[in-house]
Amino acid sequence: AQSVTQPDIHITVSEGASLELRCNYSYGATPYLFWYVQSPGQGLQLLLKYFSGDTLVQGIKGFEAEFKRSQSSFNLRKPSVHWSDAAEYFCAVGLNQAGTALIFGKGTTLSVSS
Amino acid sequence: ETGVTQSPTHLIKTRGQQVTLRCSSQSGHNTVSWYQQALGQGPQFIFQYYREEENGRGNFPPRFSGLQFPNYSSELNVNALELDDSALYLCASSPPGVRTEAFFGQGTRLTVV
Numbered sequence: 001a002q003s004v005t006q007p008d009i010h011i012t013v014s015e016g017a018s019l020e021l022r023c024n025y026s027y028g029a030t031p032y033l034f035w036y037v038q039s040p041g042q043g044l045q046l047l048l049k050y051f052s053g054d055t056l057v058q059g060i061k062g063f064e065a066e067f068k069r070s071q072s073s074f075n076l077r078k079p080s081v082h083w084s085d086a087a088e089y090f091c092a093v094g095l096n097q098a099g100t101a102l103i104f105g106k107g108t109t110l111s112v113s114s
Numbered sequence: 115e116t117g118v119t120q121s122p123t124h125l126i127k128t129r130g131q132q133v134t135l136r137c138s139s140q141s142g143h144n145t146v147s148w149y150q151q152a153l154g155q156g157p158q159f160i161f162q163y164y165r166e167e168e169n170g171r172g173n174f175p176p177r178f179s180g181l182q183f184p185n186y187s188s189e190l191n192v193n194a195l196e197l198d199d200s201a202l203y204l205c206a207s208s209p210p211g212v213r214t215e216a217f218f219g220q221g222t223r224l225t226v227v
Binding site: 106 | 118145147149155156157158159162170204206208211212213214215216217218219220221223
């Protein structure tokens with residue numbers, strides 16, 4: 001069965017420092033992978049997506065992610081974190097070939113310290 | 115362009131009651147999916163509607179049901195509410211085609227007492 005694991009429940013990063021959020025997936029075929037961000041009490045905003053091709057994907061707000069098939073991973077990175085990046089981050093894998101039905105991980109809460 | 119809108123934003127129901135949540139999809143989108151997000155958890159896929167028919171379902175009992183209308187808006191109905199149904203319910207719509215993405219609404223916060 002498809003699943004997504006986000007090993008880190010909570011991460012604290014200093015403002016201006018780099019960030020890496022981990023995501024591991026289990027999926028039988030080539031996965032469609034996504035990273036979403038959720039601010040408190042809000043819906044989900046798509047940061048970036050991977051369907052195929054270049055394994056390094058650029059997203060909004062300066063985020064990028066790298067797909068590594070050998071490690072079943074899709075880690076999210078940002079070179080310099082801003083205080084406004086504090087939020088909940090979710091990695092997801094698509095159940096279908098359209099990316100409309102998603103299996104989410106449990107999320108990683110990012111706190112940014114000054 | 116209007117995004118995905120959900121109503122109501124909050125509601126409180128009593129155990130055993132029935133509830134209907136509504137979702138207006140983004141213009142041009144023909145697929146709607148629903149998710150349940152319990153506090154401190156990731157969203158869980160409930161089901162998806164395409165062309166007014168359910169075409170994918172997660173691990174939820176039949177008391178969770180839905181509808182999609184010709185204008186692609188959607189409803190989520192939950193019968194015989196249980197305390198564990200308390201959650202944020204998220205609706206997402208998607209445009210036609212493959213390799214697309216889901217655009218989420220702000221959610222409806224349901225509290226069952």
